[in-house]
Amino acid sequence: xxxxxxxxxxxxxxxxxxxxxxxxxxxxxxxxxxxxxxxxxxxxxxxxxxxxxxxxxxxxxxxxxxxxxxxxxxxxxxxxxxxxxxxxxxxxxxxxxxxxxxxxxxxxxxxxxxxxxxxxxxxxxxxxxxxxxxxxxxxxxxxxxxxxxxxxxxxxxxxxxxxxxxxxxxxxxxxxxxxxxxxxxxxxxxxxxxxxxxxxxxxxxxxxxxxxxxxxxxxxxxxxxxxxxxxxxxxxxxxxxxxxxxxxxxxxxxxxxxxxxxxxxxxxxxxxxxxxx
Amino acid sequence: xxxxxxxxxxxxxxxxxxxxxxxxxxxxxxxxxxxxxxxxxxxxxxxxxxxxxxxxxxxxxxxxxxxxxxxxxxxxxxxxxxxxxxxxxxxxxxxxxxxxxxxxxxxxxxxxxxxxxxxxxxxxxxxxxxxxxxxxxxxxxxxxxxxxxxxxxxxxxxxxxxxxxxxxxxxxxxxxxxxxxxxxxxxxxxxxxxxxxxxxxxxxxxxxxxxxxxxxxxxxxxxxxxxxxxxxxxxxxxxxxxxxxxxxxxxxxxxxxxxxxxxxxxxxxxxxx
Numbered sequence: 040x041x042x043x044x045x046x047x048x049x050x051x052x053x054x055x056x057x058x059x060x061x062x063x064x065x066x067x068x069x070x071x072x073x074x075x076x077x078x079x080x081x082x083x084x085x086x087x088x089x090x091x092x093x094x095x096x097x098x099x100x101x102x103x104x105x106x107x108x109x110x111x112x113x114x115x116x117x118x119x120x121x122x123x124x125x126x127x128x129x130x131x132x133x134x135x136x137x138x139x140x141x142x143x144x145x146x147x148x149x150x151x152x153x154x155x156x157x158x159x160x161x162x163x164x165x166x167x168x169x170x171x172x173x174x175x176x177x178x179x180x181x182x183x184x185x186x187x188x189x190x191x192x193x194x195x196x197x198x199x200x201x202x203x204x205x206x207x208x209x210x211x212x213x214x215x216x217x218x219x220x221x222x223x224x225x226x227x228x229x230x231x232x233x234x235x236x237x238x239x240x241x242x243x244x245x246x247x248x249x250x251x252x253x254x255x256x257x258x259x260x261x262x263x264x265x266x267x268x269x270x271x272x273x274x275x276x277x278x279x280x281x282x283x284x285x286x287x288x289x290x291x292x293x294x295x296x297x298x299x300x301x302x303x304x305x306x307x308x309x310x311x312x313x314x315x316x
Numbered sequence: 317x318x319x320x321x322x323x324x325x326x327x328x329x330x331x332x333x334x335x336x337x338x339x340x341x342x343x344x345x346x347x348x349x350x351x352x353x354x355x356x357x358x359x360x361x362x363x364x365x366x367x368x369x370x371x372x373x374x375x376x377x378x379x380x381x382x383x384x385x386x387x388x389x390x391x392x393x394x395x396x397x398x399x400x401x402x403x404x405x406x407x408x409x410x411x412x413x414x415x416x417x418x419x420x421x422x423x424x425x426x427x428x429x430x431x432x433x434x435x436x437x438x439x440x441x442x443x444x445x446x447x448x449x450x451x452x453x454x455x456x457x458x459x460x461x462x463x464x465x466x467x468x469x470x471x472x473x474x475x476x477x478x479x480x481x482x483x484x485x486x487x488x489x490x491x492x493x494x495x496x497x498x499x500x501x502x503x504x505x506x507x508x509x510x511x512x513x514x515x516x517x518x519x520x521x522x523x524x525x526x527x528x529x530x531x532x533x534x535x536x537x538x539x540x541x542x543x544x545x546x547x548x549x550x551x552x553x554x555x556x557x558x559x560x561x562x563x564x565x566x567x568x569x570x571x572x573x574x575x576x577x578x579x580x581x582x583x584x585x586x587x588x589x
Binding site (some may be wrong): 090284 | 317319323325329330333336337341343344389390394396401411414415418422423428430431435437440467474475479486499528531535549552558569
């Protein structure tokens with residue numbers, strides 16, 4: 040940053056902005072406040088969602104661990120998220136390479152096609168898969184669930200790895216080929232190291248997106264394929280005890296761990312800050 | 317890379333998109349299971365003349381627009397203050413604004429049950445302060461749905477406004493102030509026009525998300541605040557009315573695309589003014 044910009048920045052930062060500050064504080068309260076109350080309620084000794092909590096106990100954590108659908112749901116969610124992330128990357132990374140290095144006609148059309156599943160509302164995508172693949176063709180619920188989640192993650196895989204590929208100089212790959220390396224060696228020794236941050240970012244983003252998804256998982260649940268968020272949603276709709284608050288605290292702790300991993304791998308703000316653009 | 321190799325690398329992805337996405341989506345419009353041909357069109361026509369359905373469409377549009385407006389109103393200041401901050405904590409504050417995106421929508425929405433429930437934070441505060449003996453019904457109202465959706469989508473607006481605001485040269489703003497423009501004039505004439513592209517992207521994402529969300533409306537609004545997403549789920553998984561579900565899917569998609577197109581158009585117009 041030049042000196043004049045630095046001085047301008049300091050001058051502007053010194054100004055008081057009362058209206059903007061009040062609005063910003065309100066924004067943080069709305070984003071964070073309800074989550075803090077969930078944490079408080081999770082440790083209640085009472086049996087309803089009441090505030091302030093009645094006494095302190097860990098009984099709802101025990102109740103959550105004993106409730107079968109949550110454990111089954113957790114297992115399903117982890118399997119689907121891991122499977123969909125791996126397939127989306129296995130399909131998406133080669134496609135990204137072809138889009139950026141393939142000198143194909145209609146490149147931008149192909150790229151937009153790969154980004155298109157994200158444009159359709161998730162419930163609509165879920166309905167299409169449910170109607171046509173599960174009911175129409177009789178594909179199993181777990182198979183369609185995996186296809187749906189893979190489609191959901193494919194745009195992230197192509198966009199995020201594509202962004203890191205555009206930073207790489209194609210001349211490096213050409214040099215490797217010119218020095219006698221085959222296409223496979225060139226990919227693993229030259230291209231892949233460049234892509235690694237992008238792949239790591241897409242993997243973290245994809246895993247979290249799939250794990251938390253409700254619309255697809257809800258429409259595509261067969262017997263025994265309810266994911267954890269769907270099991271939680273259905274529990275909250277029928278009973279009013281704080282067991283879901285306890286599960287929420289566990290998920291919150293897991294999200295903090297994921298955030299720390301993301302920060303170590305590529306940078307937390309870098310991975311998740313790209314969602315809105 | 318030879319053209320043949322490029323096609324081979326694309327093939328698995330194209331197959332997945334064709335059989336997993338394009339064909340099912342198109343088939344859903346024309347041929348839902350167990351439905352006579354053209355039934356989707358007939359149901360769509362019925363819905364557009366049914367006062368009950370029109371009310372649901374109008375509520376979906378209204379909630380989507382209100383949520384978008386509130387998100388911009390609250391999210392832009394956060395993005396601005398973070399982009400202009402010289403504090404070394406600003407990275408942490410940005411991370412705190414992004415962090416909720418990692419957390420399941422069910423968890424975030426559950427928080428509002430604790431806040432707005434009949435024995436929740438707000439009801440207890442109102443009775444505790446002696447403002448009222450019988451706290452008003454807070455859950456299952458339109459305001460509850462709006463609050464829940466604003467919480468979900470604020471991070472998206474903050475992130476997209478932040479990325480365009482942090483690209484604006486601070487000296488432009490400083491010069492406008494130095495030449496005598498008031499703060500609000502600087503905001504209106506310098507910052508907003510330059511920040512518009514990011515804000516339009518953010519607003520479009522928020523509307524699309526809010527108008528098609530399921531978790532938050534079902535938990536905070538329930539059947540008293542029916543939206544298109546709840547109706548789609550009812551048709552597809554409760555009453556098994558395939559043509560009806562397809563027709564609602566069309567309505568939802570058209571609504572999102574129409575508003576996205578309108579906001580892109582408005583954003584372009586604003587920039588050239």
